[in-house]
Each structure stands twice: as structure tokens, then as C-alpha cells.
Amino acid sequence: MAHRILVPVKRVIDYAVKIRVAGGKIDTNVKHSMNPFDEIAIEEAVRLKEAKKAAEVVTVTVGSTKSQETLRTALAMGADRALHVEIPESAEVQPLEVAKILKAIVAKESPSIVLLGKQAIDDDAGQTGQMLAGLLDWPQATFASKVELNDSVLTVTREVDGGLETVKTTLPAILTADLRLNQPRYATLPNIMKAKKKPIEKLSPADLGVDVTPRIKVLEVSEPPKRSAGKTVGSVDELIDKLKNEAGVI
Amino acid sequence: MSVPRFASLVSRSRGAAAPALRNAARSFSTTNAIRSAGSIPSLHTFTEEEVMLREAVAKFATEVVGPKVREMDENEMMDRFVIDGLFQQGLMGIETPAELNGSGTSFTAAILTVEELAKVDPSVSVMCDVQNTLVNTVFTKYANAAQKEKYLPKLATDTIGCFCLSEAGSGSDAFALQTKAEKQGDYYILSGTKMWITNSYEAGIFLVFANVDPSKGYKGITCFIVEKDMGVEIAKKEKKLGIRASSTCALSFDDIKVPASNVLGQIGQGYKYAIEILNEGRIGIAAQMLGLAQGAFDLAVPYTFDRKQFGQAIGDFQGMQHQYAQIAVEIEAARLLTYNAARMKEQGKSFVKEAAMAKLYASQVAERAASKAVEWMGGVAFTRDLLAEKFYRDCKIGAIYEGTSNIQLQTIAKILKTQYAK
Numbered sequence A: 001m002a003h004r005i006l007v008p009v010k011r012v013i014d015y016a017v018k019i020r021v022a023g024g025k026i027d028t029n030v031k032h033s034m035n036p037f038d039e040i041a042i043e044e045a046v047r048l049k050e051a052k053k054a055a056e057v058v059t060v061t062v063g064s065t066k067s068q069e070t071l072r073t074a075l076a077m078g079a080d081r082a083l084h085v086e087i088p089e090s091a092e093v094q095p096l097e098v099a100k101i102l103k104a105i106v107a108k109e110s111p112s113i114v115l116l117g118k119q120a121i122d123d124d125a126g127q128t129g130q131m132l133a134g135l136l137d138w139p140q141a142t143f144a145s146k147v148e149l150n151d152s153v154l155t156v157t158r159e160v161d162g163g164l165e166t167v168k169t170t171l172p173a174i175l176t177a178d179l180r181l182n183q184p185r186y187a188t189l190p191n192i193m194k195a196k197k198k199p200i201e202k203l204s205p206a207d208l209g210v211d212v213t214p215r216i217k218v219l220e221v222s223e224p225p226k227r228s229a230g231k232t233v234g235s236v237d238e239l240i241d242k243l244k245n246e247a248g249v250i
Numbered sequence B: 001m002s003v004p005r006f007a008s009l010v011s012r013s014r015g016a017a018a019p020a021l022r023n024a025a026r027s028f029s030t031t032n033a034i035r036s037a038g039s040i041p042s043l044h045t046f047t048e049e050e051v052m053l054r055e056a057v058a059k060f061a062t063e064v065v066g067p068k069v070r071e072m073d074e075n076e077m078m079d080r081f082v083i084d085g086l087f088q089q090g091l092m093g094i095e096t097p098a099e100l101n102g103s104g105t106s107f108t109a110a111i112l113t114v115e116e117l118a119k120v121d122p123s124v125s126v127m128c129d130v131q132n133t134l135v136n137t138v139f140t141k142y143a144n145a146a147q148k149e150k151y152l153p154k155l156a157t158d159t160i161g162c163f164c165l166s167e168a169g170s171g172s173d174a175f176a177l178q179t180k181a182e183k184q185g186d187y188y189i190l191s192g193t194k195m196w197i198t199n200s201y202e203a204g205i206f207l208v209f210a211n212v213d214p215s216k217g218y219k220g221i222t223c224f225i226v227e228k229d230m231g232v233e234i235a236k237k238e239k240k241l242g243i244r245a246s247s248t249c250a251l252s253f254d255d256i257k258v259p260a261s262n263v264l265g266q267i268g269q270g271y272k273y274a275i276e277i278l279n280e281g282r283i284g285i286a287a288q289m290l291g292l293a294q295g296a297f298d299l300a301v302p303y304t305f306d307r308k309q310f311g312q313a314i315g316d317f318q319g320m321q322h323q324y325a326q327i328a329v330e331i332e333a334a335r336l337l338t339y340n341a342a343r344m345k346e347q348g349k350s351f352v353k354e355a356a357m358a359k360l361y362a363s364q365v366a367e368r369a370a371s372k373a374v375e376w377m378g379g380v381a382f383t384r385d386l387l388a389e390k391f392y393r394d395c396k397i398g399a400i401y402e403g404t405s406n407i408q409l410q411t412i413a414k415i416l417k418t419q420y421a422k
Helices: A036-050 A065-077 A095-109 A128-136 A189-195 A236-245 B003-010 B014-032 B048-075 B080-088 B107-120 B122-142 B145-157 B214-220 B270-306 B318-346 B352-382 B388-399 B405-420
Strands: A004-008 A011-013 A032-034 A056-063 A081-086 A113-117 A140-150 A153-160 A163-170 A173-177 A200-203 B161-164 B180-184 B187-198 B205-211 B221-227 B233-237 B248-259
Touching: A004 A036, A004 A095, A011 A065, A032 A036, A032 A065, A036 A056, A036 A065, A036 A113, A036 A140, A036 A173, A056 A065, A056 A095, A065 A081, A065 A189, A065 A200, A065 B048, A081 A095, A095 A128, A113 A128, A128 A140, A128 A173, A140 A163, A153 A173, A189 B048, B048 B080, B048 B107, B048 B122, B048 B388, B080 B122, B107 B122, B107 B270, B107 B318, B122 B145, B122 B161, B122 B187, B122 B205, B122 B270, B122 B388, B145 B205, B161 B187, B180 B205, B187 B205, B187 B221, B205 B248, B205 B270, B214 B221, B221 B248, B221 B270, B270 B318, B270 B352, B270 B388, B318 B352, B352 B388, B352 B405
Parallel strands: A004 A056, A004 A113, A056 A081, A081 A200, A113 A173, A140 A173, B161 B205
Antiparallel strands: A011 A032, A140 A153, A153 A163, B180 B187, B187 B248, B205 B221, B233 B248
């Protein structure tokens, strides 16, 4: 059962950074790191490999040269090798285009499982895994909080609005990782050093026959309105009056 | 080099000296102009693994060490979970080669690790620093192959080491140590006491400096590898002002038997090893003090933009602006001194003066930064609810251990004399 797990990762603005909008654009000259849900995905894949349920963990990213550091982090966490689909720094890719690239990567690598983070913390799209499943016509188990792999059958507990749902799927399949799936490991120093020797293969979207021109145009970016102080009211009538005439919500 | 030719000119009137020095500079620049302008990177340049390591350690420090800092300080005890974490992360054998279960990384990587840990807890930082820059390095530089194979893997994976030089009667005057080692057949019988030994409460491996022949003075000082079960006794665990979670103990050796094969390096050369090692260890302490200063700064300055008085954030008052700007300058200067000393050591250049300068200055900056941080945060920082008061207590040791500030100044002055006196 030599399962190969493909884990796509994305370099995003670090979750702890305060996002600032300057001149209608987000200030990107700040600290970046691996999307936290992708860290959880890498961790789960590496755990499956350590439990001998998978033979190889391959990581891939679509990004500029700076994304290489994200791949190195994935390798330091235990991925075996990496693929870098390089795009210019000024370019952006959107979920559908990434899904198309991943479809081409899947054709190249033949993984049994594609394990993604449930969403990226910059666009919060939460679409790539699902679109990929559609393009490949593969089963999908999203928002996974528990994953069990036995004899090529995946049993996945999903976190849904109403509670927890358990699904079973055969392989190959798409999984997306939710927050409570696991606690990602810290990259230990010996693993950081070993990661240096692991291979990173470079590709371009053209090599994979994918057109990455964005189809969605961003019209405006603005900061949310600043929170103003609350007010105390003396009676229910006053409350209704304020909600109707000041806040305009009823 | 041209400078000696112009030395006599320099000692004449200043007017004559100026063109001479300018000529000297020109001839220096032609011999050193190996690279073009713009190709030599700043000291804020690191290898990929140094960057990754710094981020991994910063994360580990914040998430694993952070929640336990106050508790460890109140209990005056290092948490076992934190110690295990340091070993699991590969942070206790940073420069040890991979074949000996170490992480096989650079000295600067060790310095960055010590710095990042100190931003969160200077006690944890010093444990890691002593292990890497003192204990591991003594083995790597002076031990024989059998000793390296036996002890370096243990030090990298699960055993804490400590450096036992100081005694009640010998601190700065280290060579006046009294611990004796008497040869008896295949053993040495060690007797004496050591004081102020960092890590000693948790340590399993002790590098003990003892004199095999007091009639030879300091030339009898020898370094011994002593294991805990050879009979090392903790005479007293000190209660301290700062770095309370770091154990500092008085040890006693009551005629303990140490195999002759545990002599590290040459007999009678121990004094030399101690001096050389402490030169490197100094850069480690500089990194610890640097991290402490930065940690205190990072704690206090955001607070000044939250705290409003008289209708504005206190951080916007010009008086405050001048203060934190000044401290930021000093932290950056301490950083550059520390990183530069580390890089010079890596390059195999002589770094004794630079290491002393880095340690001296970083410990002074740490004291100023920690003190100001408490002031900037005001009354609440005076309570043990915040860690500002801890940084203030922790910083004082920087001017004392691994060579007091006066010793650093003396070291620097001696080197300056060789450069300036004829």
C-alpha cells in the first residue's frame, strides 16, 4: 500500500501581523509564513507516513521565488520532496487556477490523497480543495477534524455547522484539514538541516498547460469600519428608537 | 601592510598624521578590494537554515516556554517539559555533528537560538547557552575521539552538562582555584568545592577544573569529565535575584574517583582551555543579554501605544519617543557587535576583543532596556503580574558571569595596548 499524499501549501501573510491597507492595497511588506491550515495538513500527512499508512509525502506550492521558504518549512516538518510551480511576484493566482494546476500535478504524481488546508487565511476562499475534487471527479471530505486510513478506505470526521459528521470514502480522494485535526510539530533543528538535502523541482504553469490569468477582479480593498464606543439606553423604547433611527438595523 | 611605515608619522603633529593615515587607508583598500561595492551583505544576513531555525525557536519559545516562564521563576525550578523540549528540538547539540546525534549547524545558529530563547526567558536561554557554547565546545575542541563519541551524543540528546570553574575563593582570579586532583593508579581523586555553577542541579556531566600539581601554580590546572554518579554532591542550591529558574549550585567533591581516561585534553592545560572557551562563551552571553533587551522592549513599547493619559497614547509624548528611540539604537548596536563577533569566530579570525566588547555592551544595554521597560509600563510593571520586573531582575547577572564587566574592560584594554603602544 504505497500511498503517496500530495499536500499543497500556500505562503500567506503571518496570522499575527496586523493587516494595513495603504492606497487601496494591502501592505505586503510584512512577515509571511505557511498558511496555518496547510501546516495542519502537512502534519497529518507526515503522521500518516510515520504510522506507515503512506509511503511518501510530496508538497507543492504555486508562488513566487519567495514561496521556496514555505516549501523548506514543509520539508523540515517531514515532507519528502517538493514541487515549486513558479509565477512572477506581481502575479496572483486564484482558487480555480490553482485547482487546475493541482489537477496537472495529480496527473504527474498520481497521489492517493490530496490533503489541503480548508482555506487560506488571506482570501478565506475555502474553494481550492472542492474545485479540485470537481475537476478530478474524486470524492471529497472537507473540514476534517479526524482522519483514519485503513486498507485504502478513509474514515473522516467532519466539522459541520450542526456538529460532527462522519463520512467514508475510497481512494483516491480529496481531504481538507480543519483547525482541530492536529497540533503541527515544530521543525526541529536536525530536520531543518535534513530539509536542505531534499529536492525541490521547479515547474511553470506553462509546463503544465494551465492558463493562470485571474478571472475574478478585485474592485476595492478597504479596512473594516473602526469600532465605536457603545451606548447605554434607559428603556426598551429608547433601544428600539436607536436601533431603528441611528443604527438603521430594524 | 603599510601602517607600520606611517606609525612614526602618526606620532608627530596631527597635521602630518592626517595625510599619512589617508595614504594608509588607500593602500589597505587596494589589498582588500576583492569585492565591488554593494556585494558585501549587512550583518542581518543569514543562511536559509539560520532563518528557519530562528523562526522555529521563536515559535517554540513563545508557545512552549512562554506559558511556563512565571511559574518556573516563582518555583525557582526549570520545568522538565521545557528541558525535554529543548532536547527534542535539537537545540542542545546545535554545532555537534550529525554522526554524534547533533544538529550540525553553525555557531551563529547557536547564537540566534540563545537570543530567541532569551526574548522569552533568559533562564532557559542560559541553560541552552552553557550547554552549547561552553560544554559542547570544550568536548569538540579538546576531547579525544573516544570521549567525543561517548559524551557528545548524550549532551545532544538527553544529558545536561555544566562548566565547573569558579570557587568561593576564585572567580575572576580563576587560576587561584583550590580543587585538587591526586593521581592514584588509574584514577584521580578529586576533592574540593565549586560555586555558582549554572545548570548543576539538572546536570549529569560536569566539566571540573582541578589542579593536579599545586606546586606548578595554574599550570597544574586540568579539565576532568566527571559524571554525576561518580559522587558529585549538590552542597547548596542558590536562591537568586534573577534567572531563578536556572539552577546555580555549590558543588562538593568529597574524594571522588575519576578515571584517568576522563582527563580532557592535556594535563596542566586546563587553564588554557578555560580561557579560550570563555572567549567564545562571551558571545553566547551577549546573545542572551541581547534577547533579554529585545524581549523587554517588545513587551513595553506596544503598551505605550495602548495606554492613554491626558487624552493621548503615552508612547506619543515626545519625552517617551526620545527614550524608546534611544534604547532601540543601543539594542541595534549590541546586536551588530554580537553578530559580528559570531561571524568573525566562524571565519576563524581572532575575535577576543570583539567578543569582550559584545558581552560588555550587551549586558549594559540589557540593564538599561529592562529598567526603562519597567518605567514605561509604570505601576503595573512593578507587579509580578507582568514579566517586565523579571527582565529587570534577570539582566543584572549579565555584568557578572562569564567574566565581569571589569574583566571585559581589562581584556579590551590589554588588546588595545598591543595595538597602540610601541
